[in-house]
Amino acid sequence: MNQEMIKATLENSVKFIKKKRVLEKKKIERDLIKQVNKKTIAYLKLIRSIQKGKNFGRKKSPEKAESSTLIIAAKCKDGVVMVADRRMMRGTICSDEKKITEFSKVSIAFAGLTGLRDKFLETVDGVLQAARAVNLSEAIIGVEDTMALISDRYKKRLGTATQMIALLAGLKNLSSGEAKLYHILGNGYAEEIDFLCIGHGEPYATSIAQDLYHINLTMEAMAEIAIFIINWVEKLDSSVGGIPDVIFVKNDKGISDMDKAKVGEIYKKADEVTKKLPKFITKAIQNPKIFEAQKLSDDTNHKKKENQP
Numbered sequence: 001m002n003q004e005m006i007k008a009t010l011e012n013s014v015k016f017i018k019k020k021r022v023l024e025k026k027k028i029e030r031d032l033i034k035q036v037n038k039k040t041i042a043y044l045k046l047i048r049s050i051q052k053g054k055n056f057g058r059k060k061s062p063e064k065a066e067s068s069t070l071i072i073a074a075k076c077k078d079g080v081v082m083v084a085d086r087r088m089m090r091g092t093i094c095s096d097e098k099k100i101t102e103f104s105k106v107s108i109a110f111a112g113l114t115g116l117r118d119k120f121l122e123t124v125d126g127v128l129q130a131a132r133a134v135n136l137s138e139a140i141i142g143v144e145d146t147m148a149l150i151s152d153r154y155k156k157r158l159g160t161a162t163q164m165i166a167l168l169a170g171l172k173n174l175s176s177g178e179a180k181l182y183h184i185l186g187n188g189y190a191e192e193i194d195f196l197c198i199g200h201g202e203p204y205a206t207s208i209a210q211d212l213y214h215i216n217l218t219m220e221a222m223a224e225i226a227i228f229i230i231n232w233v234e235k236l237d238s239s240v241g242g243i244p245d246v247i248f249v250k251n252d253k254g255i256s257d258m259d260k261a262k263v264g265e266i267y268k269k270a271d272e273v274t275k276k277l278p279k280f281i282t283k284a285i286q287n288p289k290i291f292e293a294q295k296l297s298d299d300t301n302h303k304k305k306e307n308q309p
Contacts, residue, residue: 009127009145068239069099069199071109072226073167074213079179079250080169081219082109083226085201085234086242090114100247104128105174106139107247107255111198112164112186120150120164136170136180140190143168148188165198169249179249201233201240208232219248223258224266231270232277243267 071084084099100109103125110117124146133139147166166184171177182190195213197205212225223246234241244267246258 009123009142009149012145068094069111070197070201070205070230070233070237070240071099071111071167071199072197072205072209072229073109073169073181074195074217074222074226075179075181075193075215076217076219076222077215079219079248079253080181081222081226082107082167082169082247082249083223083230083244084109085199085230085240085244087234087240088114089239096242098245100245102247102255104133104139105254106136106143106168106170107249108143108166108168109198110164110166113158116150116154116164120146120166123150133174135173136177139170139174140168140182140184143184144188144190147184147186151186151188167196167198169247169255171249171252171254175254176252179251199240201230201237204233204236205229219250220258223248223263227263227266228270228273231267232274235274 068087068089069085071082073080073082082100086096086098088095088097088099100107101121102108106128108121108124110120112120124143127142127146128139131138131142133142143166147164151164164186168182168184168190169179171179181193181196183193183196184190194215195209197209209225209229212229213222217225227244227246230240230244243264246263248256248258250256
């Protein structure tokens with residue numbers, strides 16, 4: 001573990017937490033600027049000045065680096081559910097790994113380059129353990145700082161390839177309270193959300209999930225929808241795959257995993273359905289009665305709206 005990285009992040013997090021407590025937890029919205037020691041600043045300036053004069057034969061950073069990931073998270077009436085595929089690319093090797101990690105009573109799912117993910121998770125683990133946050137707001141500060149630190153450190157080397165985001169879920173008071181869901185951007189800014197898909201498979205997933213999601217769904221119901229969507233997307237996007245992991249953050253209860261056997265059963269059923277979708281869609285297109293029925297339904301709904309006072 002990079003001790004200097006953890007120390008730098010932790011010092012900033014602790015200072016901010018203390019200041020927030022003194023101000024009686026008054027909401028402070030500002031960008032947190034990292035403070036590093038003078039030697040590090042001098043070193044970075046030296047490297048930059050050298051790079052301006054020489055190319056060192058380095059190849060230009062890729063314009064965009066996508067993560068082989070699909071993570072779906074949603075706030076429901078009884079808590080927050082996070083569902084993630086397991087396909088991970090390490091170099092040219094495809095592996096099967098869990099993408100949702102629990103730290104100090106919060107669950108974090110990360111989308112970005114695998115190396116950056118490893119560094120982020122390793123650093124944030126040390127930060128959260130040492131910070132001893134008493135609520136979710138304080139824990140998020142440590143996560144924000146870690147994300148910003150990793151991003152700042154590698155953005156010059158990787159360019160836009162450093163694009164990374166994360167989802168965080170936990171109880172308001174860590175051990176009790178309402179379950180909350182946050183979107184952590186690569187610049188170290190977090191905002192509370194109700195629903196989001198992230199990763200390489202996000203465009204496919206969002207196109208369906210945004211119409212199926214509703215905040216009054218139960219976590220289990222939303223988990224089934226998310227499992228179905230991941231199964232469908234993996235047939236369109238080879239970077240997504242594997243029987244998903246499902247994490248529940250239940251209001252006033254905390255974090256738990258969905259039973260693996262149940263996930264596998266839902267995934268198997270979803271696989272059977274998604275395999276039949278192309279044939280079903282083809283038949284629907286070839287059957288004019290489908291469109292006639294849909295037109296009749298649309299006309300009926302339109303008339304009902306017109307007759308409403």
